[in-house]
Amino acid sequence: MTARDQAQAVLAPQPGGDPPVRLPAIKVWTEPGAVAGFLRGTGGTGTGDFVPLTFPFRWLALPAVRGVILQMLGGDGFLPVHEAQSFAYERSLRLDTGYVLDVEIEASEKPPRLIVKMTVSSTEGEICARLETVLRIVQLSQEADS
Amino acid sequence: MIEAAAGMAPPDWPKAGEEIGAQSFGPFAREALARYAAVSGDDNPLHLDPDVAKAAGLAGLPIHGMLMFSCFEPLIMGWRRDLFIARLSAKFLRPVLAGEGIRVLGRVLRSKRIPRPELIVRLTARGPSDDLVILAEAAILHKNANPLS
Numbered sequence: 662m663t664a665r666d667q668a669q670a671v672l673a674p675q676p677g678g679d680p681p682v683r684l685p686a687i688k689v690w691t692e693p694g695a696v697a698g699f700l701r702g703t704g705g706t707g708t709g710d711f712v713p714l715t716f717p718f719r720w721l722a723l724p725a726v727r728g729v730i731l732q733m734l735g736g737d738g739f740l741p742v743h744e745a746q747s748f749a750y751e752r753s754l755r756l757d758t759g760y761v762l763d764v765e766i767e768a769s770e771k772p773p774r775l776i777v778k779m780t781v782s783s784t785e786g787e788i789c790a791r792l793e794t795v796l797r798i799v800q801l802s803q804e805a806d807s
Numbered sequence: 808m809i810e811a812a813a814g815m816a817p818p819d820w821p822k823a824g825e826e827i828g829a830q831s832f833g834p835f836a837r838e839a840l841a842r843y844a845a846v847s848g849d850d851n852p853l854h855l856d857p858d859v860a861k862a863a864g865l866a867g868l869p870i871h872g873m874l875m876f877s878c879f880e881p882l883i884m885g886w887r888r889d890l891f892i893a894r895l896s897a898k899f900l901r902p903v904l905a906g907e908g909i910r911v912l913g914r915v916l917r918s919k920r921i922p923r924p925e926l927i928v929r930l931t932a933r934g935p936s937d938d939l940v941i942l943a944e945a946a947i948l949h950k951n952a953n954p955l956s
Contacts, residue, residue, distance in 0.1 A: 695846075698846045699846045702843045703874060704881075714877075714880045714892055718873050741863060742863075743871075743940040746896065750894070762839055
């Protein structure tokens, strides 16, 4: 049994709950222009020669991830509200470097939430960082729909 | 200049109770929220469309939590340049609205020199009424203690 098989076994459906959705691995890149833009957009005054700690958060907006999050939100009239966030780094991300993302998204009820877990690994398979994003799902008032 | 050998704390390694001086960020105008949405990809209409924010029960556009969270890294790096932030986790407690700013500050909760220099730091962000808006905690290493950093 490979490590991936073992991970999938852990993610097997539990009684009374939907299993997490695990996405296929996604290749990303710390493109210098995007990093510099991110630094400016967060008020940073650095020279863009490093990757900000929160930069990987933007990878949640990749179509492959965003599409699943939107699908799991429940449709029109529901929005995610960011409730908690964590980053755990084994090593800093390097500028102009390729990485691989593994993403799993789990829905919970009472209250309704999505928990997005992302692992950022080097292309050689070494884990660099782990992120966890907790999104509370809120329903907009009926007035907003009119 | 005195530098620590690999794995050793420098002589001025912070002690428990040491404060990280408050730093103000913002105010974050609507344009700042739009700019952050563009660079982060977080274009949740809650932060950009006043009608949606109103429908969510808010009096104005809430600043992205991650835009405020991003202020912790420059706070820490402005405090000391010889640190590696190994972990940073936060809870977003209440919204801060566009046009308002925040004040971030920190305090060393625990300091270790052995087996490697490590700090546990409490970080907070406070809104315009000094209300607590983000409660965070960081595990911070000396750069020499993490050869991979």
